[in-house]
Amino acid sequence: xxxxQGDVSRQLVDTSVWSDQDLANHGxxxxxxxxxxxxxxxxxxxxxxxxxxxxxxxxxxxxxSDLERPSQTYEYLASNSQIRSGHRLRSDSSSTVxxxxxxxxxxxxxAWGKKTPGVAVQVxxxxxxxxxxxxxxxxxxxxxxxxAARIRWNQMVVPGIVRHVRRRDRGDYFVLxxxxxxxxxxxxxxxxxxxxxxxxxxPGVRFLDDLQAYRKEHNDFQRVVNAYEPHDHVYAEMRxxxxxxxxxxxxxxxxxxxQRLIDDRDQHGAQTTIVHLFRNYPAGPQGDKATFRRPAxxxxxxxxxxxxxxxxxxxxxxxxxxxxxxxxxDFIDAIGGTNTAPRKHxxxxxxxxxxxxxxxxxxxxxxSVIPIPDTRQIRTVVGGTTGLPTTEYxxxxxxxxxxxxxxxxxxxxxxxxxxxxxxxxxVKGRLDVERDFRVRNADNGEGRIFASGSMTLGGYYxxxxxxxxxxxxxxxxxxxxxxxxxxxxxxxxxxTSQWWKWARNTGI
Amino acid sequence: MTPTLAGRMQSRLALLGTVGVxxxxxxxxxxxxxxGAETSAIYKALFTALLIVAVAGIVWxxxxxxxxxxxxxxxxxxxxxxxxxxxxxxMVWILLKNQIPWDAGPVQAxxxxxxxxxxxxxxxxxxxxxxxxxxxxxxxxxxxxLGGWG
Numbered sequence: 001x002x003x004x005q006g007d008v009s010r011q012l013v014d015t016s017v018w019s020d021q022d023l024a025n026h027g028x029x030x031x032x033x034x035x036x037x038x039x040x041x042x043x044x045x046x047x048x049x050x051x052x053x054x055x056x057x058x059x060x061x062x063x064x065s066d067l068e069r070p071s072q073t074y075e076y077l078a079s080n081s082q083i084r085s086g087h088r089l090r091s092d093s094s095s096t097v098x099x100x101x102x103x104x105x106x107x108x109x110x111a112w113g114k115k116t117p118g119v120a121v122q123v124x125x126x127x128x129x130x131x132x133x134x135x136x137x138x139x140x141x142x143x144x145x146x147x148a149a150r151i152r153w154n155q156m157v158v159p160g161i162v163r164h165v166r167r168r169d170r171g172d173y174f175v176l177x178x179x180x181x182x183x184x185x186x187x188x189x190x191x192x193x194x195x196x197x198x199x200x201x202x203p204g205v206r207f208l209d210d211l212q213a214y215r216k217e218h219n220d221f222q223r224v225v226n227a228y229e230p231h232d233h234v235y236a237e238m239r240x241x242x243x244x245x246x247x248x249x250x251x252x253x254x255x256x257x258x259q260r261l262i263d264d265r266d267q268h269g270a271q272t273t274i275v276h277l278f279r280n281y282p283a284g285p286q287g288d289k290a291t292f293r294r295p296a297x298x299x300x301x302x303x304x305x306x307x308x309x310x311x312x313x314x315x316x317x318x319x320x321x322x323x324x325x326x327x328x329x330d331f332i333d334a335i336g337g338t339n340t341a342p343r344k345h346x347x348x349x350x351x352x353x354x355x356x357x358x359x360x361x362x363x364x365x366x367x368s369v370i371p372i373p374d375t376r377q378i379r380t381v382v383g384g385t386t387g388l389p390t391t392e393y394x395x396x397x398x399x400x401x402x403x404x405x406x407x408x409x410x411x412x413x414x415x416x417x418x419x420x421x422x423x424x425x426x427v428k429g430r431l432d433v434e435r436d437f438r439v440r441n442a443d444n445g446e447g448r449i450f451a452s453g454s455m456t457l458g459g460y461y462x463x464x465x466x467x468x469x470x471x472x473x474x475x476x477x478x479x480x481x482x483x484x485x486x487x488x489x490x491x492x493x494x495x496t497s498q499w500w501k502w503a504r505n506t507g508i
Numbered sequence: 509m510t511p512t513l514a515g516r517m518q519s520r521l522a523l524l525g526t527v528g529v530x531x532x533x534x535x536x537x538x539x540x541x542x543x544g545a546e547t548s549a550i551y552k553a554l555f556t557a558l559l560i561v562a563v564a565g566i567v568w569x570x571x572x573x574x575x576x577x578x579x580x581x582x583x584x585x586x587x588x589x590x591x592x593x594x595x596x597x598x599m600v601w602i603l604l605k606n607q608i609p610w611d612a613g614p615v616q617a618x619x620x621x622x623x624x625x626x627x628x629x630x631x632x633x634x635x636x637x638x639x640x641x642x643x644x645x646x647x648x649x650x651x652x653x654l655g656g657w658g
Contacts, residue, residue, distance in 0.1 A: 094637070094647075102647060103637030128585050291577040303580060310582035313648035314510025318656065436658070472648055479658065492642045499641040 006186025008164075008176065016420040019169040020192075028176070028188050033062045034486065036175050036193045038162045038413065040065020041073050042097060043199025043453040045148065046470035050100055050478045052151040052508055053498045054487040061156045062191060064177050070148060071141050073201060077404070078137055081227045081253045082260045085138030090252050090305060090341050093123050093133045095468040098143035100475070101499050102468075106135035106143075131343050132304045140467075150507050159183060164416050165196055171445025173421075195481060198417070198431070198439070198451040199470075203410035205229055208248065211400050214369040214378070223378060224369070227253045227401040234397050239264055242271035246380055246393055248366075249401035250278055250300055255340045257401050258359075262349040265358065274359045275393045277382065280338065281363040287334075295342065298350075299361060302342040307335050311462040312469065321435055321460045329427035332462055338403075364388050369398070408455050417442070421449070428458025435460045436476040448484065450477045509635070510583045511576075515651025516569040522653055523631050523639075524562045531627050532558050540618040549613045553604065554623050556612035560600045561624075568596055586636055593628045600624065 005027030012022060023030050035051065037044040044063050051061060067073060083089060093105035104112075111120035123133040148154070160177035168174055175191040205228045207215070215224050225231035227249070238245065238261070245261065247254055254276070264270040278299045286301055287293035295302045310316040316335060323331055340346075353359025367383040372394060380393045408414045408430050417423040417431070422441045426432040432440045433456045442449040452473035454465040463469035475490075482489045490498070501508060511519065536551050572592065576584055601620060604612055640647055649656040 101640045101644060103640050105637065108637075124586055126585065126587075127581075128587050292580075294580050308581040308583070310510035310650070312510065314515075314650040315512050315576075315582045316510075317648070318512060318650065475645065475648070490644055495644045496642055 004187075007188055013164070016166065017169050018166045018174050023174065023190055027186065028190050029186060030174070030190045030192050031062075033191045033193050034060045035062070035195045035197070035481075036191050037061070037063045037197040037199060038165070038175065039063075039197075039199035039201060039453075040067045040070065040157065041199060041201050041453075042070050042144070042467065043201065043470050043473075044197065045070035045144065045153070046097065046100075046467075047197050047199065047452065047474040047477060048153065048156060049098075049147060049151055050471070050474040050490075051481075051487060053100060053502075054478055054482070054490050054494075056487045058152050058155045063153075063157045064160050064162050064175065064191075065157050066159065066161050066180075069145065070153065071144050075137070075141060077228050080230055081401075082256045083137050085136065085141065087137055087256075088134040089137050089140060091134055091140070091467055092305065092309070093135065095466065095471075096143065097140060097467040097471070098147035099502060100471055101495070101502070106139060107133045109143075110135065110139060127304055127342075132341065134341075146505065147502075150502070150505055152507065160189070162413050164420075165198075165413060165449070166416075166420055167444045168192065168447075172447040173444060173449070194447050195484070195486060196447075196449045197477065198414070198449065198455070199453045200411055200413060200455060202404045202454055203408070203414075205404060206407075208366075208400050208402055210366050210369050211248075211398060218371055220371070220378075223376070223396065224398045225400065227257050227399055228404060231399065234399065235260060235264055238272045238397070239268050239270045242273070243396040244273045244275060244377075244394065245397045245399060246275045246277060246378075246395035247399050247401055248277045248279075249338070249403065250276075250280075250340065251338045251401065251403050252306070252340050253403060254401035255300075255343075255346050257399055259346055259349060262353060262359075272358065274353065275395060276359065276361050277366070277380065277393070278361065278363045279365060281361075292334075294339070299363070301337070301339040303339050304341060305463075306339065306466065307462045311335060312466070312472065317461065320462055323460075325427060328460070329458060332428065332458065336462060362391060362393055364391070404454075411455070414455060417449070423449070426456075426458035430458045431455045433459045436480045437473045438477075438480055446484065448480070450480070452477070509586070509589070509647075510581075510650055511573075512650030512652065512656065513569065513573045514655060515649060516573060517566060518653050519635060519646075519651040520565045520569060521562060523635065524558060524565075527631055527634060528558055528561070528627060531630055532623060535623050535626055539622045540616070542614070542616055542619075545614075550619065553612040553615040553619065556610070557600055557604060557615075557620060557623065558627075560603050560609070561596065561627075564599060564603070565596070568592070589632050589636070590628075593625070593632075597621075597624050597628070 037047055040063050048061055093107040094102040096102050107119045107123035111117050122130045126132045160179040162175055162177050164176040166174050172194045173196050177189050205226050207226055211224050215221055261272055261274055281299045282296035282301050285293045286296050308316055350359055364382040367381045370379050372379050377394045377396055382391045423439050424432040431451050433451050437450050437452050439449040439451050452470055456464045481487055532554050536554050541550055645657055
């Protein structure tokens with residue numbers, strides 16, 4: 001059978017287990033590399049940072065990435081959702097993505113570096129007598145870049161996109177990568193590796209079905225937008241003329257978008273009217289038990305971060321680790337779901353908007369989204385399925401701020417893992433991993449596959465899609481790798497000496 | 509912090525047993541003392557106070573853990589870690605004065621307060637960050653050094 005040299009054939013793609021000879025027959029160069037991380041974003045960064053601190057050298061690690069820097073995708077999504085470098089993220093002071101030890105936290109560093117002792121006081125008083133301190137995005141990116149340079153990140157990055165991870169017939173795996181056109185002699189290259197780490201994040205932005213249908217049917221991508229895609233033209237137009245905007249969603253992104261809209265009224269004289277549509281509307285605290293009750297008011301469920309704090313390392317983490325099946329899924333839904341941060345500034349803006357009539361709330365299931373003939377407006381018909389009357393809202397723009405939900409099967413490489421390696425789905429339909437983030441049913445001889453980040457939500461740890469969650473996963477994976485003979489366990493001595501190097505920004 | 513009950517107990521005992529002992533030994537040299545008071549008498553009083561903080565603290569941790577259940581985040585804010593020094597310190601003082609668990613000798617308030625406040629602040633500061641340098645997994649384990657991992 002003839003094959004294009006340096007490329008895969010249909011037959012190879014359809015074969016679940018590959019041999020060295022298969023790749024030789026296809027003329028695909030194979031590089032031996034003990035550890036390969038697929039993704040190249042913050043998940044890969046947290047993993048590699050931990051391994052480097054554990055003493056793994058750069059020549060034993062490769063990161064296959066199509067990003068220029070680890071924070072690139074994060075920065076893009078944050079920026080679109082109106083969190084620019086000078087704005088604050090929803091992240092804890094001690095969730096220091098550049099520092100696995102979490103100390104000093106971002107608050108202390110900001111207080112010291114910017115000579116602003118107020119933020120140190122804030123972190124002392126939070127959340128009792130002050131809002132949670134959260135770091136500015138720019139500070140996080142800067143610190144991450146510094147750490148990337150310290151661990152020599154760029155020496156480990158191989159530009160490319162991974163489509164296939166396959167078992168090798170004699171143990172371990174092949175990772176097949178497509179390098180950028182012209183950068184390699186062949187169309188594909190392969191790594192032969194014992195340990196694979198998958199951290200591919202979200203496959204993309206997902207729209208509410210009715211808005212997606214509207215956009216396609218009416219070819220209107222300007223007036224119906226997603227908060228995670230570039231949509232600054234919406235704010236620009238609302239500053240030029242009085243508009244009505246309909247915002248959907250009640251999470252942190254919706255909060256930030258509403259702030260932007262009201263800031264534009266306050267600071268630039270915009271005359272925007274905001275209609276805020278809720279599908280679920282918690283009017284009061286959520287939960288039957290006094291010991292399990294989330295604060296909620298006026299449609300918003302409040303907690304500091306996307307899960308209760310103890311989900312990252314306390315009672316809630318312990319409890320979740322003990323749950324299986326539907327009980328685990330239900331518990332994750334109960335502590336997560338749609339929620340936002342209880343920031344005083346946001347509450348003040350919305351209360352003022354309500355009092356002055358420029359912020360209106362609606363609730364219910366959307367029945368249809370249709371253009372209004374002879375106008376530039378869009379009508380959203382909200383049905384009375386919850387006993388409420390049918391209501392129509394006309395708006396110049398619709399912003400979908402319902403978040404990033406994505407089917408892992410939209411990821412070709414994850415789909416490949418499911419179909420050919422034997423990995424399965426968990427109770428929330430994401431990739432099934434053990435408590436230490438080892439992908440279930442994917443071992444091959446001595447080889448192991450691990451996964452971290454959003455694609456593992458539904459497993460035994462809730463906060464997977466967060467800086468601290470990525471670092472936690474990295475540490476658990478590191479401990480597993482130590483058992484497999486890869487690297488030295490970061491015990492008290494190594495931890496302390498490595499922290500000192502980190503503090504002095506000494507390269508490793 | 510987001511301690512578990514076991515984490516609370518372990519952290520308290522581990523820190524009092526290390527930092528607490530060293531600090532009490534050092535501060536014993538510097539605390540205000542009544543004229544003519546023997547160094548050994550001062551140390552007897554201070555180490556008795558330290559022991560009470562450790563042992564009675566086990567009961568306090570049960571109370572804090574119960575209160576924590578009424579917090580949605582199941583966390584224990586940094587500020588709480590400071591404020592609880594007031595009831596705890598008061599109780600230690602009352603027990604000392606009432607010769608519980610034994611007669612620790614005449615101890616003046618300034619001696620006790622100097623030791624108690626400095627020790628509390630020191631341990632509070634260490635557990636709010638620097639401890640993680642030595643014990644990397646401690647924060648994920650809800651304050652435990654043993655158990656809760658793997």
